[in-house]
Amino acid sequence: MAKFGYCTASRKWRVVAISFMVALCGEFKPCAAQEFQGYTVEVVAELAEIKDRRDVLAVVPRNTRLFVFQLQGNDWALVKDPDSDRQGWIATRHIKQPIYYGDDEAKLNEINRLAGEQTRVHARKRWAEAVRIGKKRLELSQQLLGEDEAITQDAHNWLATALRNTGNLDEARPHYEQSLKTAKRLFGSHRETTALALNNIGVFEGKVGNHSAARKYYEEAVTIELKLLGKDDPELVQTRYNLALACESIGDLPAAIEQLNLAFASRMKRSRDSYPSATLIKETLEDISLTHQAAVRNAVVDQKLKGELRPLSELIVGNHRARTENLALPRPSDFIQRLVD
Numbered sequence: 001m002a003k004f005g006y007c008t009a010s011r012k013w014r015v016v017a018i019s020f021m022v023a024l025c026g027e028f029k030p031c032a033a034q035e036f037q038g039y040t041v042e043v044v045a046e047l048a049e050i051k052d053r054r055d056v057l058a059v060v061p062r063n064t065r066l067f068v069f070q071l072q073g074n075d076w077a078l079v080k081d082p083d084s085d086r087q088g089w090i091a092t093r094h095i096k097q098p099i100y101y102g103d104d105e106a107k108l109n110e111i112n113r114l115a116g117e118q119t120r121v122h123a124r125k126r127w128a129e130a131v132r133i134g135k136k137r138l139e140l141s142q143q144l145l146g147e148d149e150a151i152t153q154d155a156h157n158w159l160a161t162a163l164r165n166t167g168n169l170d171e172a173r174p175h176y177e178q179s180l181k182t183a184k185r186l187f188g189s190h191r192e193t194t195a196l197a198l199n200n201i202g203v204f205e206g207k208v209g210n211h212s213a214a215r216k217y218y219e220e221a222v223t224i225e226l227k228l229l230g231k232d233d234p235e236l237v238q239t240r241y242n243l244a245l246a247c248e249s250i251g252d253l254p255a256a257i258e259q260l261n262l263a264f265a266s267r268m269k270r271s272r273d274s275y276p277s278a279t280l281i282k283e284t285l286e287d288i289s290l291t292h293q294a295a296v297r298n299a300v301v302d303q304k305l306k307g308e309l310r311p312l313s314e315l316i317v318g319n320h321r322a323r324t325e326n327l328a329l330p331r332p333s334d335f336i337q338r339l340v341d
Contacts, residue, residue, distance in 0.1 A: 040065045041077065041095040046192075048094035050081050057081045057088040063150045063193060066090070082112065104144055111140050111151065118158055127165040134159035138175075150193070153182035157200060169208055176201040192235070195224040199239050202246070211249035218243035232266040234274050240266075241276045244284070253292040260285040 043064040050058045050066075058081045060066070069087065070078040076089045114137040121130045138155040145152050160175035176197075183197040202217035218239055225236040240263040247256035260281055267278045276284075 039068050041068045041079065042066075043090075043094055044096050045094035048090055050079060050088040050090050052086075052088050057084075057086055062191065065151070066095070068095075107140060107144050111137060111144070114140070115151075115154075115158075118162075122158070122162070125165070127162050130162035131159065131166055131168075134162050147178070147182060148186065149182075150186060153179050153186065153193070153197075156182070157197060160204070161200065164204055164207060169204075172204060176204050189224050189227070192225070192228055195221040195228070195235070195239070198224070199242065202242060206242075206246055206249070211246045215243060215246040215250065215252075218246055231262075232270050234270065237263045237266050237281075238275060241281060241284075244288075248288055253288055253295065256288050257285065257292060260288065 043060050043062055043066065046062055047059050048064075049056050050060065060082060064082060066079040066082060068077050068079050071092070072078070072089070075092055077092050077095060078087055079090050079095075080087055114133055118130060118133045118137060121133060134155065138152070138159050141149070141152040141155045147153075156175045156179035160172045160179060163169075163172035163175065180194075180197040180201050183191075183194040187194050198217045198221035202214040202221065205211070205214040205217065221239045222236065222243060225233065225239055229236055240259045244256040244259035244263065247253070247259065263276070264278060264281045264285060267276075267281055
């Protein structure tokens with residue numbers, strides 16, 4: 001899942017009594033002063049637009065921290081676009097939690113810069129460089145913000161992925177575990193961040209051959225994404241595909257077929273150029289279905305043979321010999337659900 005660069009600080013909280021108060025619902029209730037310096041706000045909407053007078057400058061996801069400078073009435077806050085130096089307006093219903101960062105702006109900007117650089121080297125698969133940047137970003141985040149902060153959780157996640165791709169699996173594991181632990185503590189099952197952390201540690205467990213653990217993580221991620229995103233979301237399709245492969249690896253072919261059928265149906269409804277493609281899902285489904293068919297055939301034959309293996313005195317009576325009846329075996333197509341046009 002792509003991440004925007006962002007700044008955050010939770011180490012220093014200050015009550016902004018003169019300026020505004022945060023209601024329980026998370027919206028701002030401005031009182032007197034409208035100018036702010038040294039504060040950030042958190043995006044609480046799934047996606048929020050930052051606009052100037054005519055255009056959308058940026059679309060930022062939930063959990064993004066933004067520098068805030070001014071409030072206009074009860075509806076709009078002037079913030080900084082996290083990917084540029086431009087300022088724009090965001091609806092106050094999409095933000096909450098004013099956080100004071102005071103004199104730490106330079107360090108926060110460096111964390112933000114490293115996050116953007118890390119994203120770029122990940123895209124180019126320059127994993128050794130990604131590890132170097134990731135360790136520096138995580139160290140700064142831990143020093144300035146501590147562990148109980150979304151940006152530190154995200155830094156663990158990115159570093160773990162870079163370490164996994166360089167083959168440093170023992171070093172990657174604690175970062176995956178810490179990322180998931182913090183995500184669950186901060187967000188529970190109410191944010192996509194937790195589902196992403198579950199999916200990533202599932203990939204890791206599959207990489208080291210622990211497919212039963214991978215299945216458990218994927219199943220939990222599917223539950224969260226189904227609730228938050230809907231059954232046809234591309235993120236859920238990818239998680240279902242990962243879950244199917246984990247089920248196949250531990251021999252639960254019916255469960256794998258079920259997940260692939262669901263993934264294929266969703267991909268056909270919302271066809272787009274993303275992983276896994278409809279073609280890949282279909283080919284995997286057909287392969288696993290054939291394997292399942294062969295397993296069922298062998299099981300039926302074995303069961304039939306066990307029933308025919310009687311004592312020799314019972315098998316041969318005069319000229320009569322026991323015979324094996326023709327077996328009606330299922331076809332591969334019986335395991336692929338028909339999709340309703």
